[in-house]
Amino acid sequence: MRSNLRKIGLALAAPALAIVVALLVTTIILLLAGDPVVAVWQVLFKAPLPRQIVAIINEATVLYLSAVAVAIGFKMNLFNIGVDGQYRVASFAAAVFAGAHWLPGWLNIIVAILVSMATGALWALIAGLLKVTRGVSEVISTIMLNYIATYLVAFFLKMAAVQVEGSNAISTQVLAEDSRVPGIDVSWLLNTHNEIYGLIFLSIAVGIFYWFMLNKTRFGFDLRATGQSETAAVASGINVRKMVVISMVMSGAVAGLVGMPLLFGQDYAYGDTVQAGLGFAGISVALLGRNHPIGMAVSAVLWGYLNQLSNGLQISAGVSDRLVLIIQGIIVLSVVIAYELIRRAKLRLEQRVVASELAQQERVQAEEVAA
């Protein structure tokens, strides 16, 4: 029991350590830049307003999906940097499909989401196939595919775009009212009429699916085994190539979901002002959350919190909001280092515990024999 508590303590130690280090380093940077340290932390640690809480939850909803997409790859030692491109291609496809309104209401939404998953999966499949057939590192191929995604979507967007009078932005056909996912009204709880994305349930479902897949299925076992030791996985009969392809496809399919809360709950179209870079943020969130279904949820909320409160930096503290990017960057860096340190500490601790428990057993046995 005590060792369990210690394990949990160690698991939380890494992210906590990383955040503390990030805060210290940022404070030093602020001091060097001559910025008002106290004012900055006051802004960032202020309790969020009701509308900010909603915005944080919404941002976390999207970031979480991205983090899960990344984590599926991470669990297998695949570095899917391409979530960014995958979700943009997929969102665009879904926006075009849903915008055509071939299907009524909810059916339109559901099929569009499936279209998005399929598109994301296909886009990721390219990297997966390149890796297993040509040995191309998925890091390289997905970075390239991100670029290709940008240009491909821009090209098709021009063809699919609907010009809105008086606007300089272009976007796909705006969804009809019945093809939108209504938000969740929380005005009874929080003093804001801003709504939480209805598709937050999609995020939660994906989190549960991820947990179940990883811990309860044979596939999840194979995935984790491959990630831990590819050589042992091969020897155990896991077809690693197949696993690479399947997990890339799965990662891509989840990446396809990233844009869905935005499409159906906020923008109602895919345009040139769509939020970019969610795939990269997902990498950070997955790292901070240790690829753990709950850990990533917590880190997604933290990320959203920092993003939302950073707006106040310029306005209330007179400091650039890019400071938050620095904080986030340092958190990720510290997290990677802290995890490695804690991981080693954990292994050592366990070895010691096992050795001492065995020694104790032997002593007890010896006493029994003596008695």
Add this chain to the structure above:
Amino acid sequence: MSSVEPDQSAASGDLAVELVGITKRFPGVVANRDISLKVRSRTIHAIVGENGAGKSTLMKILYGVQAPDEGSITIEGRPVTLKSPTDAIDAGIGMVFQHFMLADNLTVLENVVLGAEKLHGIGDAARTKIREISAEYGLHVDPDELVADLGVGDRQRIEILKVLYRGARILILDEPTAVLVPQEVTELFDHLRGLKSEGLTVIFISHKLDEVLSVADDITVIRRGTTVAEVEPSSVTARELAELMVGSELPSPQTEESTVTDTVMLQLTDIDLGVPGQAKTLDQINLTIHAGEILGIAGVEGNGQAELVEVIMGMRRATSGAVYLEGEDITTAGVREIREAGVGYIPEDRHRHGLLLESPLWENVILGHQTQPPNAKGPLIDAAAAKADTETIVNQFDVRTPSISVTAGSLSGGNQQKLIIGREMSHTPRVLVAAHPTRGVDVGAQAAIWDLIKTARRNGMAVLLISADLEELVGLSDRIRVILRGSLSGDFDPEVVTKEQLGAAMTGADASEETAK
């Protein structure tokens, strides 16, 4: 046998190395506890102990890789503090590691001067120096040869030359014979005696007792992290020495009555593996193993053993030829199908191929049998059943662990290996492929593992046993074949074959067929 105090007549000034009360606390593994060691100058001093007894830690302390928590080190009469290998080298200590640290694509000269460029430069001065050392100690090293072209024995001599080049007067050799065939061992010992006569001190770590007895002047025995005895080779037998090491009666593998049947369980026909234009890794391998039979494969490492195993297990596709499991063609089957069909696998490197070190034991029991009962329930993992199965395995195969939820990495090597064997046995395979099953495990576990393999054979399993330990092969196998450069020799009868005959076949020194039955 009582602990013998070292030669009291030797004046302390005559000691090359003296360790007093060395203690190293170390989480998880056996620490060094109150170690005392006296190495006389100009002697070959052997340190023996079973794996995990603390020999490596002691050597690391002596080579400055790790600092002791307590105790003192005296080198040639001067107390020293060794904070890094550099300190050790400055004190005149050189280390020849078990795994050679040579760059294949560089020449001998380049390898020797690497990192020691300041001593004699990298040109002719260095070349001259190498020739000098080589001549002085009879090492026969040509500075301009490419390391890639050299054999294992040559490489070891280069390693020795490397430390001499750096001015070492005390050489530590860590398990130097592990990679050598018997003939090369004899050669190495001649060189060590040569070094001794030139005034150097050699500390020699081993657990091969015959070798120790034949070459050492003094022997220190380590058990459970502390020095338990100092003996002279003339006063002990190998068996007594082994019992000192283990602290109890020593088991040895012994063939039981033959259980070989006529049923062919595993058959390989004309297996070739290789890239066109290069020497084949496996060349026309034909072998048959019957139910209840253990076929031993001897050979110097790197002659195709690993590839042979990989072909049988489906991890590698043979270029040509076929593999049959009880008549069924499994040549093109995948690893999982082959495992499901009833081939158990004890990999050579359990850390790389056998275990998930950071996963709990019960997940490691699933590994390799993900699709088989009781671990799987359709596409799902049945964790409860797998845990129950693990409890059974842990009890039945005497895996010493406080719980089945600790990570595999926290167990000792022997217990890890017992877990792997238990895992494979619990699925009652028809064929067991065991590569170096007792490598790196302590003597107690070794005996247990031998028993398990013999039980498997008695139960009608066909066992392919690959080992570098000739004693093990002779003791367990019904037949022994030798693999050399990808080719298999004929059968040797373990009852009559000598180590020298096997050694000759392993090096290809003479026609192995002559001694083959």
Add this chain to the structure above:
Amino acid sequence: MHKVIKSVAVVAAAALSLTACSSGTSSPSASTDTPKIKVGMAYDIGGRGDQSFNDSAAAGLDKAAQEFGVETKESAATAGEAESAKEERLNQLIDAGYNNIVAVGFAYANAVGKVAKDNPDVKFAIVDDASEASTGDNIMNIVFAENEGSFLVGAAAALKTKTDHIGFVGGVETDLIKKFQVGYEAGAKAVNPDIKIDVKYLTQPPDFTGFGDVAKGKAAAEGMYQSGADIVYHAAGGSGGGVFSAAKAAGKLAIGVDSDQAKTAAEDVRDVIMTSMLKRVDVGVYTFIKSVNDNTFAAGPTVFDLKVDGVGYSTTGGKIDDIVPQLEDYKQQIIDGKIVVPSK
């Protein structure tokens, strides 16, 4: 790091200071401690200091601040931020008491529309958008005829080129930037129908780094100069600096955008800037603040075109002094409707 700009203007006349009032009733006051007009600026990515679009808006703010004694607060967007972050920015400015909000850039369209609805007492101006999303009783839509201004610098380039070969570097291929390209091409072809025009966009949306990537701008312009173009017009925000240094290295000319870049660009490259297409965002912003000050705020689109000098060209450096008459002639024709400049 952006500093809070505090108004240094002294409140001299009581008439200048008025609180914005949605009812429209004026509240004249003779007291000098009447609260100043409070303007919150939400910049596009890059913010104040981009030497281009945002700076132009900032210039309008500064001018108004000097004239009317405005209290200001500024904040800029970051790349890849959520839609909610834009809303939050506007909300924070309002929470801090800034009841006149200028949103710079069409990316704010939805955010302005939404926040304006929730804050009917706050007056908004949005630059570069007049869509339905950003239409409201308390929103002024500041839009420009970029194509008309670009027409004139296109004509200037065609008149000045010695190789009959010119170039255009766009930051990001949005419809807005295409308006610059189309006008530029029309102007150049009006002078010389056979002129060769290279066109290159640095990035595609939603990758907006093309507005801030000096290296990409330089590479694109270098390519054009090497292939024979001798004048390159950029509509690439901060990336334009790269176009100028490429021109300097090649000994060729470039045309600036938004601000009079012969005055605002890095000193060592100012001499290659032949002219700049002026998009008077500063005039737009100033006009908005002035309308608040004068209590003449009018919601809805206000088009800043050649007629009202909302767009134009600069003559700093004197490199186009000789062709000013021809340009003025084109300008007059456009104002008179004799030339209709395409916008897409």
